[in-house]
Amino acid sequence: MDINSWLTVATRKLAKAEIKSARLDAELILSHTIRKPRTYLHAHSDEDIESGREEVANARLQMRIEHTPVAYIVGHKEFYRRRFQTTPATLIPRPESESFITLLKDIITKDESLLLTKNNLVDVGTGTGCLGITAKLEWPELNVILTDESQHALNLASKNAHLLGADISLLKNNLLRGFTLSADIILANLPYVDPTWDVSIETKKEPDEALFARNGGLDLIFQLIEQSSQILNAQGHLLLESDMRQHSDVITYAKKHEFNHLKTDGLITYFVKN
Secondary structure, eight states: OBHHHHHHHHHHHHHHTTOTTHHHHHHHHHHHHHTOOHHHHHHTTTSBOOHHHHHHHHHHHHHHHTTOOHHHHHSEEEETTEEEEOOTTSOOOOGGGGHHHHHHHHHHHHOGGGGTTTOEEEEETOTTOHHHHHHHHHOTTSEEEEEESOHHHHHHHHHHHHHHTOOOEEEEOSTTTTOOSOEEEEEEOOOOBOTTSOOOHHHHTSOGGGTBOTTTTTHHHHHHHHHHHHHEEEEEEEEEEOOGGGHHHHHHHHHTTTEEEEEEETTEEEEEEO
16 A cells, blocks of 8 residues: 555544544654654655555554554654653653743743752653753753652653753652752642543543542642642742642642742643742
8 A cells, every 4th residue: 555545544544533633643653654754755645655564554553543642652742842752651741731841931031040050950750751851951050850659750751861861860759758859949740630520532541640639639739739848948939730620729728838829821830939
């Protein structure tokens, strides 16, 4: 089968499976399988696919028909213009989480003293490492520590740091329990989905421990707020991702633990320790 014919059939099958990005996903799967950029598919649409490659592409297509996320099929996801390796052991980086980096730019622009000494930035529950690694690459002056209680996640974060050339530290830890260093910036995209909420079929393919939390999805966030109040230096920065429905509760709880809410950007709430 030639490239155009395979893409036509694959797009039709994906659309029938109610995949909204059917054509794009078909192109991503095929380009990954034949190890060529998507532009190659357009320029060589009448080129036959090697039988072995076609068999692999068909197997990957079936995975997508069953709503396996593309990032798990191709093994990577773009985040803030960089490619991060992904596995089913971690949450897939999401575009909305790039607001962490946007907020950091605002913070550092207003307080350049954060770059004058080796200030500690801690990325809690790092997963792929996309937040902390991106911060380190954008601001090499920061001392970045990635923490996660999953060794699989830390292994993946370590691999991503190596591939992207980021000099970071890794720590296997349950949130910040027993953390002995002080911090100037804490970032956290922790599990915050209430188990009773409806989630997409694709989301259900991601690890439960990276998605769901008790107490209406707020259990881990509340724990981290308490821990951060002890670890952050005065005027330290705390950035948390949560659902917009949770923001009021997060802000109220943070205020009870000596934090001042300064800004909300999309899903991210930003606090400074009093």
